[in-house]
Amino acid sequence: MEQPEKDRPEASVAEKTRKTAALYFKNVADEKPYDLWRSFDKNLARDLSVFITGRMYAREKIPHTVRQLVTVAALTVLVRPEELRLHIQAALNVGCTPAEIAETIFQTAVYGGVPAVNTALKTLRSVLEEKGMWPMEQEDGGR
Amino acid sequence: MEQPEKDRPEASVAEKTRKTAALYFKNVADEKPYDLWRSFDKNLARDLSVFITGRMYAREKIPHTVRQLVTVAALTVLVRPEELRLHIQAALNVGCTPAEIAETIFQTAVYGGVPAVNTALKTLRSVLEEKGMWPMEQEDGGR
Amino acid sequence: MEQPEKDRPEASVAEKTRKTAALYFKNVADEKPYDLWRSFDKNLARDLSVFITGRMYAREKIPHTVRQLVTVAALTVLVRPEELRLHIQAALNVGCTPAEIAETIFQTAVYGGVPAVNTALKTLRSVLEEKGMWPMEQEDGGR
Amino acid sequence: MEQPEKDRPEASVAEKTRKTAALYFKNVADEKPYDLWRSFDKNLARDLSVFITGRMYAREKIPHTVRQLVTVAALTVLVRPEELRLHIQAALNVGCTPAEIAETIFQTAVYGGVPAVNTALKTLRSVLEEKGMWPMEQEDGGR
Amino acid sequence: MEQPEKDRPEASVAEKTRKTAALYFKNVADEKPYDLWRSFDKNLARDLSVFITGRMYAREKIPHTVRQLVTVAALTVLVRPEELRLHIQAALNVGCTPAEIAETIFQTAVYGGVPAVNTALKTLRSVLEEKGMWPMEQEDGGR
Amino acid sequence: MEQPEKDRPEASVAEKTRKTAALYFKNVADEKPYDLWRSFDKNLARDLSVFITGRMYAREKIPHTVRQLVTVAALTVLVRPEELRLHIQAALNVGCTPAEIAETIFQTAVYGGVPAVNTALKTLRSVLEEKGMWPMEQEDGGR
Numbered sequence: 139m140e141q142p143e144k145d146r147p148e149a150s151v152a153e154k155t156r157k158t159a160a161l162y163f164k165n166v167a168d169e170k171p172y173d174l175w176r177s178f179d180k181n182l183a184r185d186l187s188v189f190i191t192g193r194m195y196a197r198e199k200i201p202h203t204v205r206q207l208v209t210v211a212a213l214t215v216l217v218r219p220e221e222l223r224l225h226i227q228a229a230l231n232v233g234c235t236p237a238e239i240a241e242t243i244f245q246t247a248v249y250g251g252v253p254a255v256n257t258a259l260k261t262l263r264s265v266l267e268e269k270g271m272w273p274m275e276q277e278d279g280g281r
Numbered sequence: 282m283e284q285p286e287k288d289r290p291e292a293s294v295a296e297k298t299r300k301t302a303a304l305y306f307k308n309v310a311d312e313k314p315y316d317l318w319r320s321f322d323k324n325l326a327r328d329l330s331v332f333i334t335g336r337m338y339a340r341e342k343i344p345h346t347v348r349q350l351v352t353v354a355a356l357t358v359l360v361r362p363e364e365l366r367l368h369i370q371a372a373l374n375v376g377c378t379p380a381e382i383a384e385t386i387f388q389t390a391v392y393g394g395v396p397a398v399n400t401a402l403k404t405l406r407s408v409l410e411e412k413g414m415w416p417m418e419q420e421d422g423g424r
Numbered sequence: 425m426e427q428p429e430k431d432r433p434e435a436s437v438a439e440k441t442r443k444t445a446a447l448y449f450k451n452v453a454d455e456k457p458y459d460l461w462r463s464f465d466k467n468l469a470r471d472l473s474v475f476i477t478g479r480m481y482a483r484e485k486i487p488h489t490v491r492q493l494v495t496v497a498a499l500t501v502l503v504r505p506e507e508l509r510l511h512i513q514a515a516l517n518v519g520c521t522p523a524e525i526a527e528t529i530f531q532t533a534v535y536g537g538v539p540a541v542n543t544a545l546k547t548l549r550s551v552l553e554e555k556g557m558w559p560m561e562q563e564d565g566g567r
Numbered sequence: 568m569e570q571p572e573k574d575r576p577e578a579s580v581a582e583k584t585r586k587t588a589a590l591y592f593k594n595v596a597d598e599k600p601y602d603l604w605r606s607f608d609k610n611l612a613r614d615l616s617v618f619i620t621g622r623m624y625a626r627e628k629i630p631h632t633v634r635q636l637v638t639v640a641a642l643t644v645l646v647r648p649e650e651l652r653l654h655i656q657a658a659l660n661v662g663c664t665p666a667e668i669a670e671t672i673f674q675t676a677v678y679g680g681v682p683a684v685n686t687a688l689k690t691l692r693s694v695l696e697e698k699g700m701w702p703m704e705q706e707d708g709g710r
Numbered sequence: 711m712e713q714p715e716k717d718r719p720e721a722s723v724a725e726k727t728r729k730t731a732a733l734y735f736k737n738v739a740d741e742k743p744y745d746l747w748r749s750f751d752k753n754l755a756r757d758l759s760v761f762i763t764g765r766m767y768a769r770e771k772i773p774h775t776v777r778q779l780v781t782v783a784a785l786t787v788l789v790r791p792e793e794l795r796l797h798i799q800a801a802l803n804v805g806c807t808p809a810e811i812a813e814t815i816f817q818t819a820v821y822g823g824v825p826a827v828n829t830a831l832k833t834l835r836s837v838l839e840e841k842g843m844w845p846m847e848q849e850d851g852g853r
Numbered sequence: 854m855e856q857p858e859k860d861r862p863e864a865s866v867a868e869k870t871r872k873t874a875a876l877y878f879k880n881v882a883d884e885k886p887y888d889l890w891r892s893f894d895k896n897l898a899r900d901l902s903v904f905i906t907g908r909m910y911a912r913e914k915i916p917h918t919v920r921q922l923v924t925v926a927a928l929t930v931l932v933r934p935e936e937l938r939l940h941i942q943a944a945l946n947v948g949c950t951p952a953e954i955a956e957t958i959f960q961t962a963v964y965g966g967v968p969a970v971n972t973a974l975k976t977l978r979s980v981l982e983e984k985g986m987w988p989m990e991q992e993d994g995g996r
Contacts, residue, residue, distance in 0.1 A: 171824065171828050174828055174831055175831070177845060178816075178831060178835075179812065179848060180848060182816060182912070185909075189901075189908075193900040193904075194387070194390075194897075197897070199380055199383075200381050200384050200388075204381075207351055208350055208354040208389070209354070209388065211351040211354040212357070212358045212389045212392040215355045215359055216392060216393060216825070217646075217789075218392065218829075220825070220828070221392070221828065237342055238342065238343050238347075240607045240608065242343065244337070244608070244611060245348055245351050245352065246351070246352075247537075247615075249356055249359060249361065249364070249537045249538065249539060250355055251535045251645070251647075252534050252535065252600065252650075253642065253645070253647035253650035254647070256600050256603055256649070257649070263603075263606065263607075273606060314538065314542050317542055317545055317549075318545070320559060320560075321549075321562075322530070322562060323562060325530060328618060328622040328623075336614040340611070359539070360503075360932075361537075361539035361540070363539070363542070363543070387894070387897060390823075390901075391823065391824050392823045392824065393823050394819075394820065394821045394933075395820050395901070395905070395936075396821060396928065396933035396935070396936035399886050399889055399936065402890070402893060406889075406892065406893075417893060419894060419895060457971050460978075461974070463988060463989075464955045464974060464978075465991060468769070471765040471766075472761075472962075475757065475761040476677050479754070480673070480757075485667065485669075486667050486671065490633055490636060490667075493629070493633060494636055494637060494639075495640070497640040497641045498643070498678040499678055499968065500641070502679060502966070504678065504932075504966075504968035504969070506972070507967075507968035523628055524628065524629050524633075526628075527626065527629050528629065528633075530623070531634055531637050531638065532637070532641045534623060535638065535641040535645060535647065536641055536645060669750045669751065673750075676758075677966065680790075680930075680963065681743065681762070681963050681964065682792070685743050686790075686792070689746065692750075702749060705751060705752060766960065769956065771952055771953065771955075772922070772953050772957065776919060776922060777960055779915070779922075780923060780925075780926040780957050780960050781960065781964065782923075783923040783926040784927065784929070784930045784961045785964055786927070787930060787931055788964060788965060793964070810919075812914075813912065813914035814919075814923050817909065817915075817920055817923050817924065817927075818923070818924075818927045820905050821924065821927040821931060822931060
């Protein structure tokens with residue numbers, strides 16, 4: 139492994155995978171998809187992890203905050219609350235505020251329907267409760 | 282209607298609806314949902330438009346660029362290409378770049394699957410072609 | 425086949441299948457699912473048709489008008505415009521009005537999202553245009 | 568607020584919102600979406616509630632019984648059991664029978680698939696059990 | 711009922727329904743859909759069961775192992791974990807290996823997304839745990 | 854690049870990607886996803902292609918025929934007719950018969966609903982027509 143950097147794409151993607159995973163999933167206690175995959179197939183787990191975390195999440199075309207909000211929107215309308223829990227925590231880890239995450243969820247109501255929003259809001263509330271960040275402060279008391 | 286501003290919430294929401302619609306859908310030639318709804322029910326069309334455009338889109342909790350990217354993500358995984366066309370145009374109108382829109386679409390592949398991404402990319406390509414913005418410039422020629 | 429009625433369940437279900445199909449799909453020019461299925465597998469086509477039309481649609485637990493509106497709602501949120509075309513025509517055949525069908529579609533917006541509603545409304549509009557029933561009369565000109 | 572009725576659309580929609588909510592959700596112990604939304608954003612909660620309950624549910628284009636069955640159908644195929652619980656209770660409150668609700672759920676099997684029906688039937692059964700309305704009486708003992 | 715076999719299609723389909731149900735759902739302790747349906751409507755339960763188990767599952771156009779893997783794939787991307795539990799057990803009953811079922815689930819990731827795969831893998835793991843077949847043996851320890 | 858095979862995982866995966874793509878998509882005239890992705894982002898196109906074709910499709914845990922039928926089932930219930938076209942062609946290329954593909958599609962009706970099946974059958978019919986393989990021969994003329 140004494141090759142110069144440009145000859146070691148797999149070394150650098152492994153490094154990117156580790157760094158990005160650390161950034162996103164710091165202090166996340168839920169079972170990680172990577173561990174679930176590994177219990178079935180170690181090679182495929184590595185391939186999936188390198189592709190998703192090392193190739194996709196590590197790209198720098200949009201800021202991590204936007205990448206996470208975009209992910210929250212997708213998981214809200216798909217109604218995938220377990221994966222959403224992971225990415226709400228990742229969104230907080232990269233600097234999104236609870237209010238921005240809530241707004242992103244509400245914005246999808248017109249597209250994916252209100253019940254999907256309700257499920258996502260309950261997921262957000264449960265994450266914020268676990269972190270001692272609930273109730274959220276509201277800017278004003280209503281019209 | 283000579284009441285002071287604070288007593289006229291409906292006047293201000295009508296104004297917000299108009300301004301936000303103008304910002305998002307400037308130069309959009311596709312049939313607008315509002316016109317479709319009006320052909321069935323004028324009152325309900327007004328209620329829907331005021332709620333969606335005046336109440337929801339006009340909120341200032343996240344920037345318009347983020348609101349549009351979040352919307353693009355939701356419409357991609359739901360596979361709603363007609364509505365996606367409208368919001369790709371809105372995203373460009375508020376200042377998102379084609380590369381940011383493409384990245385948002387690609388990011389959803391892990392959650393909503395690759396075929397949904399492909400449909401969205403074709404929609405994006407057709408909008409960019411119509412606007413003379415295709416092919417997109419790529420930063421580098423690959424590894 | 426000279427058995428009395430009570431011994432011939434299959435004769436009576438075949439009769440119910442024919443009658444219900446005639447009621448629902450009178451004057452429907454679109455390709456019927458039954459003909460599509462038959463081109464692949466004649467036996468399975470018969471089984472599917474007997475189950476769906478003879479067993480399910482022929483039940484008398486709710487009026488045919490309600491059964492069709494319920495079906496319109498399901499097909500709207502699932503975004504199945506080709507099947508929706510068939511059941512909008514069936515709904516008109518059993519006596520639903522265009523306004524009732526439109527209202528049913530609009531009612532689903534909160535659950536399945538607005539883009540799904542838009543696709544369904546366009547489908548309804550195209551059926552009404554073909555039947556010379558467009559534009560729909562509106563009760564009042566708005567508030 | 569001494570204006571005549573025609574000048575107070577927002578007063579009348581607030582009244583409609585209250586009346587319709589009381590009609591639909593009388594004796595419903597589950598968390599209401601309105602309360603969930605309020606815990607995140609009081610203004611948006613009001614806007615959503617006024618639009619959904621005051622504007623949409625309060626319309627008189629189809630009877631409340633049909634509006635609820637249509638809603639049950641949509642929520643069944645979308646597999647949204649928490650929201651379905653609310654609307655099964657609303658359906659019973661406006662006068663639908665358990666057999667009509669069950670028939671509506673079964674009717675969607677052809678469109679949204681049998682597993683979605685099974686989830687909805689379990690939700691219906693649990694509501695009927697809570698209300699002491701289970702087991703349902705069946706008209707006949709089978710063929 | 712003394713007719714010769716060829717005149718008794720319903721007798722033979724009832725027999726096929728019983729045999730196929732016994733093959734697929736031997737030792738399955740979960741509530742069967744048939745019992746759920748019967749608690750609402752005995753006649754419809756019989757019709758659904760005859761169609762699904764006697765007509766559809768009993769067909770011999772593809773082997774039972776392939777029919778079950780195809781079903782696992784459909785239920786994975788639709789995210790129907792309760793029905794998936796039944797068909798993972800049916801797949802094992804007809805001779806599919808845990809590794810084949812896992813591979814089928816992983817293969818859908820590209821189409822239905824990774825969160826749907828994760829839910830299905832957890833369902834598979836829980837069935838294997840109940841049967842004392844967990845952890846799965848892996849062919850090699852990774853690259 | 855003079856390293857022995859075991860030190861060149863990326864060389865071998867590139868080779869696997871090429872071989873598997875050639876096997877599956879021989880004589881497929883439709884736009885390939887890889888070409889669509891490349892027009893947006895060459896690096897990401899390579900990563901996606903290597904992961905999907907080189908890592909996932911090239912695995913040998915289930916036969917290619919089963920892998921394609923499983924894929925057909927997933928794309929049927931997701932209603933992705935463009936991607937389904939590609940995989941119906943891949944299924945034929947690896948040796949599945951039209952009758953096996955049709956049966957796989959029909960089998961999903963119970964899970965994803967009949968309208969999704971109808972869309973997939975039309976897609977299958979159009980591929981078979983293009984290849985001069987339509988109408989399909991049926992074993993018997995029905996009961």
